[in-house]
Structures are given as C-alpha cells and as structure tokens.
Amino acid sequence: MSEFKPRVKERRVDTKMVPLPSDVIVPERDVSETPVLECRHLGIDFGGLRAVQDFNLTVGHTEIAGLIGPNGAGKTTVFNLLTKVYQPTRGIIMLDGNDTAGMSVPKVNQAGIARTFQNIRLFSRLSVEDNVRIGLHNQIKCSMFDGILRTPRYFKSEKEMHERSLALLDVFDMADQANEVSGSLPYGAQRRLEIVRALATNPKLLLLDEPAAGMNPSETSDLMDNILKIRDKFQIAVMLIEHDMDLVMGICEGIAVLNYGKIIAKGTPEEIQNNPEVIEAYLGKQVEKPARTQADEAAEAVAPADGQGEE
Amino acid sequence: MAKMTANETTAGKRGRHKMSRTLRSNLITFAIVIGFFVLMEILIATRVLTYSLRGQLVPICAYACMAISLNLVVGISGELSLGHAGFMSIGAFTGAILSVALANAISNEVVLLLVCMVIGGMMAGIFGFLIGIPVMRLHGDYLAIVTLAFGEIIKNILNNLYVGLDASGLHFSVVGTEQLGMSNGKVLLSGPKGAVSVNQISSFVIGILLVCVCLIIALNLIHSRSGRAIMAVRDNRIAAEACGINSTKYRMMAFVVSAVLAGMAGALYGLNYSSFIPSKFDFNNSIMILVFVVLGGIGSIRGGIIAAAVLTVLPEALRFLSTYRMLIYSIVLIAAMLITNTPQARNVLRNIRLRLKGSRGQRLATDVVSAHVADATNEANAEEDGADE
Numbered sequence: 001m002s003e004f005k006p007r008v009k010e011r012r013v014d015t016k017m018v019p020l021p022s023d024v025i026v027p028e029r030d031v032s033e034t035p036v037l038e039c040r041h042l043g044i045d046f047g048g049l050r051a052v053q054d055f056n057l058t059v060g061h062t063e064i065a066g067l068i069g070p071n072g073a074g075k076t077t078v079f080n081l082l083t084k085v086y087q088p089t090r091g092i093i094m095l096d097g098n099d100t101a102g103m104s105v106p107k108v109n110q111a112g113i114a115r116t117f118q119n120i121r122l123f124s125r126l127s128v129e130d131n132v133r134i135g136l137h138n139q140i141k142c143s144m145f146d147g148i149l150r151t152p153r154y155f156k157s158e159k160e161m162h163e164r165s166l167a168l169l170d171v172f173d174m175a176d177q178a179n180e181v182s183g184s185l186p187y188g189a190q191r192r193l194e195i196v197r198a199l200a201t202n203p204k205l206l207l208l209d210e211p212a213a214g215m216n217p218s219e220t221s222d223l224m225d226n227i228l229k230i231r232d233k234f235q236i237a238v239m240l241i242e243h244d245m246d247l248v249m250g251i252c253e254g255i256a257v258l259n260y261g262k263i264i265a266k267g268t269p270e271e272i273q274n275n276p277e278v279i280e281a282y283l284g285k286q287v288e289k290p291a292r293t294q295a296d297e298a299a300e301a302v303a304p305a306d307g308q309g310e311e
Numbered sequence: 312m313a314k315m316t317a318n319e320t321t322a323g324k325r326g327r328h329k330m331s332r333t334l335r336s337n338l339i340t341f342a343i344v345i346g347f348f349v350l351m352e353i354l355i356a357t358r359v360l361t362y363s364l365r366g367q368l369v370p371i372c373a374y375a376c377m378a379i380s381l382n383l384v385v386g387i388s389g390e391l392s393l394g395h396a397g398f399m400s401i402g403a404f405t406g407a408i409l410s411v412a413l414a415n416a417i418s419n420e421v422v423l424l425l426v427c428m429v430i431g432g433m434m435a436g437i438f439g440f441l442i443g444i445p446v447m448r449l450h451g452d453y454l455a456i457v458t459l460a461f462g463e464i465i466k467n468i469l470n471n472l473y474v475g476l477d478a479s480g481l482h483f484s485v486v487g488t489e490q491l492g493m494s495n496g497k498v499l500l501s502g503p504k505g506a507v508s509v510n511q512i513s514s515f516v517i518g519i520l521l522v523c524v525c526l527i528i529a530l531n532l533i534h535s536r537s538g539r540a541i542m543a544v545r546d547n548r549i550a551a552e553a554c555g556i557n558s559t560k561y562r563m564m565a566f567v568v569s570a571v572l573a574g575m576a577g578a579l580y581g582l583n584y585s586s587f588i589p590s591k592f593d594f595n596n597s598i599m600i601l602v603f604v605v606l607g608g609i610g611s612i613r614g615g616i617i618a619a620a621v622l623t624v625l626p627e628a629l630r631f632l633s634t635y636r637m638l639i640y641s642i643v644l645i646a647a648m649l650i651t652n653t654p655q656a657r658n659v660l661r662n663i664r665l666r667l668k669g670s671r672g673q674r675l676a677t678d679v680v681s682a683h684v685a686d687a688t689n690e691a692n693a694e695e696d697g698a699d700e
Binding site: 083085104105106107109110114115117121122123124125126130133134135137138140141142143144146147148149150154157158161197198200201 | 527528534539540542546550552554555556558564
C-alpha cells in the first residue's frame with residue numbers, strides 16, 4: 001500500500017464521519033444540514049453499455065468528497081451526469097433537496113453545480129478577467145439593451161463585475177494577471193483560473209475533474225491548501241476526481257471508489273486504503289500473485305529464449 | 312503587456328489601463344469613419360471626385376455596415392453565415408415600398424429615410440429570428456449551408472412578389488401586376504424586375520451616420536455582458552453552458568442583431584437607386600460581404616469597414632483597365648490575403664507599426680485620434696494585423 005502513503009504533508013483535519021440511517025456517511029458538522037448532493041440509483045446506458053449503474057452517493061453540505069477509480073471506470077461520466085451533459089437513463093439527482101430532473105446544463109449550473117474540466121476549457125481568446133466575468137454571468141445581470149445603450153445600469157454592473165472578479169482572482173493570487181489573455185497563461189494558472197471561473201457562478205457544489213493532473217508535488221500541495229481555503233471561505237461542498245492519491249487521501253473526507261461503472265467502496269480515507277476490493281481494483285488480486293510469479297520464473301528458467309520470442 | 316505587469320501591480324490601475332485601451336481602439340475606428348467623411352466632402356466640394364465615384368459613396372457606407380453586421384456573426388459569434396445578402400434585400404425592398412407608401416405622410420426626406428431604415432431593419436430582424444429558430448440548432452458547415460439556402464429562398468420569394476400602391480393602400484400578389492387589382496395605382500415591386508419606382512432619398516451624410524450607429528451598436532454589444540456571453544459560446548460552448556450561459560439564446564442574439572444591421576444597411580443601399588432587382592442580392596453578394604470580413608480580419612470591426620470601402624471602390628477605380636478589371640481585382644484580393652499571412656510580410660507590417668507607435672509615443676494621447684487620418688487605411692491595416700495575433 002505504499003502508493004497510498006502521502007509524500008506531502010497531510011492537511012486533513014480528522015473529520016468524524018457519521019453514518020445516517022440510509023446507509024450513507026457525512027461529516028459530523030453537516031449532519032443537521034440537507035446534503036448538497038444525493039444520487040439514488042443513478043445510471044446511464046450508451047447503447048448496450050451500462051457506463052454507470054446504481055450509483056448512490058451523498059455529499060454533505062460542506063464536505064470534500066473524492067471519486068476515484070481506475071481509468072475508464074466512469075468517473076467523468078458521473079460528472080457529466082451531475083451537470084446534465086448526459087441525461088441519466090435511470091435514477092435521481094437531488095441538489096440541496098431539490099430534484100434536478102429535466103434541467104439543462106445552464107439550468108443545473110444556475111441551480112448550484114459548477115465544474116472544471118479534465119482537459120482545460122477556458123475561453124482562451126479572452127482575458128483572464130473576462131473569463132471570470134463570464135462566470136459571473138448569472139450573478140450580475142444587465143440586458144443587451146442596457147449594454148448597447150450604455151445605461152447607468154450597464155456601468156453599475158460592469159463596475160460590480162470588475163470588483164467581484166478581481167476579488168475572486170485575489171483568492172488565488174491571480175489579480176495581477178487579470179488582463180492577460182487566458183490562453184497564454186502557464187498550465188497551472190489555467191487550471192486555477194478554471195476553478196475561479198467555476199466559483200464565480202456561486203455554486204453550492206464544486207466539481208473538480210482531475211485538478212492536479214500535470215502538476216508537480218509543490219503545485220499539488222498548493223492546490224490542496226486552495227481547495228480547503230475555498231471550502232472554508234465559501235462554505236461549499238467540493239467533489240473531486242483525482243488520480244493523485246496524496247491529494248485524495250490528504251484532503252477528502254468521504255471517498256467513493258468506482259470500477260466498471262459501479263461503486264465498489266465508500267468510506268473514509270482509512271477505510272478505503274484498507275479495503276481489499278479497492279486494492280484489487282487498482283493492483284490486481286494479491287492471492288494470485290505469488291503463484292503466477294512462480295510459474296513465470298519456472299517458464300523463464302526452462303526456456304528464456306522462447307519466452308522472449310513469444311513476447 | 313509584460314512590462315505593465317511588472318510595473319503596475321495594483322488591480323485598479325490595470326483595470327483602467329484596459330478600459331483606455333479598448334476606448335482608444337474604438338475612438339480610432341470612429342476617427343477613420345469621420346475622417347473618411349471629411350475627406351470625401353472636401354473632394355466633392357473641390358470637384359476632384361468623379362461622378363461615378365461619387366455614386367459609390369452610399370454603397371460604400373452600406374457595405375461597411377454589412378461588414379460590421381456579418382462580423383457580428385462570423386467574428387464574434389463564430390458561425391459562418393452565407394446568406395447575409397438575403398437580410399440586406401429584405402431591408403432594401405421594405406425600404407423601397409415604404410419610401411413611396413409613406414412619402415405623403417412624411418414630407419421630410421431625412422425623417423422618411425430614417426423611418427425606412429428602422430422598419431427595414433426590424434423586418435430583417437424578424438426574418439432573422441424566424442430563420443434563426445431552425446438554423447441555431449446547427450453548427451459549423453451545416454449552419455453555413457442552411458443560411459445559404461435561406462438567402463436563396465428570400466431572393467426567389469422577392470423574385471415572385473408584386474406590390475402595388477393606390478388610393479386604397481398596398482396590394483400584394485405573387486402572380487403578376489395585373490392580379491394586383493388596382494384601378495390607377497403605381498407598381499412598386501414587379502417580380503424579377505424588382506423595385507421599379509423607388510424614392511431616391513439616401514444620402515452620404517445619413518450613410519456615414521448609419522455606419523456610426525452600427526459601430527456603436529456592435530462595439531457596445533461586444534464589450535457588454537451579452538457580448539462576452541456570445542464570445543464565450545464561440546470559444547467553448549461546453550464551458551459556456553457549464554457557466555450557466557444559454558448558448559442558443561446568445562447565438563440567436565448575435566444573429567438577430569446582425570440581421571437588423573443588415574436590414575438597415577439594405578434600406579440605405581436600396582434607396583440610393585431609382586430601381587433595383589432581387590438578383591442583386593444573390594449568393595455572390597453574400598460571398599462578397601464575407602470577403603470584406605475575411606480580408607479585414609475576422610473579428611476586426613475596423614478592418615472589415617476598411618476592406619468594404621476599398622473593395623467597393625476598386626472595381627470602379629479599375630474601370631480604365633476595362634477588360635482586365637476583374638483580373639486585377641482578383642490579383643489584389645489574393646495578394647492582400649498572402650501578404651497578411653506570410654511571416655516576412657507580417658514582419659514588415661509589424662516594423663511599420665512599431666515605427667508609427669514610436670513616433671506616436673512622443674505626442675499627447677489626444678493627438679492620436681486626430682492624427683493619420685489621411686493615411687488611415689494603411690496604418691489601420693498594419694495595426695489591426697498586430698492586434699489580432
């Protein structure tokens with residue numbers, strides 16, 4: 001289990017997870033609040049392929065939840081279901097106690113789910129500040145006619161947008177890059193900007209799709225601080241997909257493990273680290289290992305040249 | 312920009328700096344339009360301008376508006392529309408009918424022209440909305456093909472439309488002038504012969520005014536919440552929707568505003584002639600407008616206006632070459648596209664730009680606007696080239 005030992009400092013304050021009657025766990029501080037997200041029997045089929053099935057998950061009001069699993073397990077598909085990029089074939093998604101059935105992608109964002117993307121999707125030709133302003137689109141309103149006729153409301157809304165976008169950028173120390181073209185930012189900054197833009201839509205639940213992909217350990221460490229900072233400052237829930245186990249085990253309070261579209265384990269980081277099914281999903285079956293190794297060794301000892309030829 | 316980052320770290324300063332930059336760019340655009348107007352007025356007063364070139368002034372204004380209009384769709388919304396001449400013809404024919412029908416009610420020519428342009432624009436906007444409903448379900452090439460088809464449909468409907476005016480009001484028919492059922496009326500639209508008796512009320516002054524209005528609408532739209540939403544959908548539709556932006560709504564907004572501007576430009580264009588035919592606004596015309604936008608730099612409002620002006624005048628100016636006129640015209644087009652896209656030529660243009668910037672830096676900011684009006688065309692082309700990178 002050396003893969004799961006954090007190389008960077010662990011930041012998780014030991015949150016006590018409490019089980020609820022309906023077979024879910026949430027952080028103790030969120031027990032009295034409505035869970036921000038409740039998925040029940042969620043599933044989607046692509047033709048004959050059951051990409052996700054019987055997905056049950058509850059995310060507490062201010063929980064940092066992790067969704068992990070091997071490549072192709074269906075993690076991003078779950079995010080696409082939650083944000084209604086795909087309409088689920090089965091099951092329901094409750095956001096803060098309200099059913100999201102039939103909502104479109106923009107509507108579900110207005111209802112309170114914001115996301116980032118695995119492959120960065122910024123408005124690359126626009127400035128950093130304009131990217132955040134687009135995130136503020138539904139927070140500060142001003143009609144097309146106000147814009148064309150430059151009414152006082154236009155100037156008021158633009159001023160407010162400017163102030164709020166700079167305040168948001170400041171959380172990630174990016175205020176001094178506000179006028180740069182977003183496509184020309186370094187990779188890490190583009191990832192941060194995507195998070196700022198998602199935060200600008202004033203979400204209740206922030207979905208981060210592999211936020212640490214391509215980051216070095218020190219950047220990942222900063223990212224962990226930032227995710228905790230976001231949670232504390234905005235009092236929102238964060239759900240993240242990540243392959244970097246240092247990050248997942250370091251900050252997530254509840255973790256769900258997905259394999260072949262099904263949840264194979266849910267629990268605290270400790271429980272997940274010691275769950276035999278999870279270890280099997282990631283590393284293969286332990287019991288078969290010695291047997292296979294012996295057979296291989298025997299085969300190699302008998303005919304090493306043949307073995308190489310076969311490969 | 313890099314230097315600015317180092318020197319000015321406070322957020323407020325940087326915000327103001329950005330505002331002034333877009334403001335300056337917009338002011339230069341307006342200065343070019345006003346400068347062109349003043350220059351032409353001087354040339355008319357001194358009788359330098361030939362009669363045929365004088366006749367091109369209103370079309371230049373109309374096509375400059377068309378370039379602004381199409382730039383909203385192609386450059387800002389990122390969709391290829393090949394039927395923009397259709398919206399222009401709706402404006403032109405609406406204007407042609409109204410210019411006669413309302414001539415008694417409104418005696419002042421300027422007011423009549425403005426009314427014709429506004430209603431022409433509104434009609435084009437309504438058609439833009441109706442066409443937009445099916446078109447906005449499509450993207451890319453498919454959208455282009457469908458807009459092309461709608462352009463042709465509009466042309467063919469107008470080719471079969473007969474409108475007459477008598478004491479009892481307007482009469483419509485799709486069969487012929489005899490079927491209009493008028494006693495002693497005036498035929499306004501006569502099918503393939505087009506608008507046959509137009510009240511020629513367009514003027515260069517109103518044309519320049521319309522260019523300015525179109526500029527204000529387009530530039531204000533781009534730098535507003537709605538404009539940013541349109542550009543967000545252009546840059547990344549999935550991300551824009553994930554930010555809570557209704558992509559269909561904002562693509563439709565760009566399309567309809569563009570149609571309104573095209574309709575107004577069409578009314579101005581049509582009312583410049585005593586008669587015009589529907590075939591004038593065919594596919595070739597749509598492509599020509601697209602050439603203005605592409606040549607001026609997609610998304611560059613200023614470049615589009617300049618390209619429209621140059622390419623509208625060029626066939627007239629090359630008339631002395633008679634047979635070789637269209638040959639030279641196409642060579643100029645190809646050369647312009649090659650020059651703006653080869654690295655060597657871009658370097659030359661960038662050097663020119665830097666030299667102009669260097670000499671400009673010593674002057675006061677207010678001088679910038681009024682300077683270089685005479686050679687505005689060259690300078691703006693060079694500057695636009697750099698700004699678009």
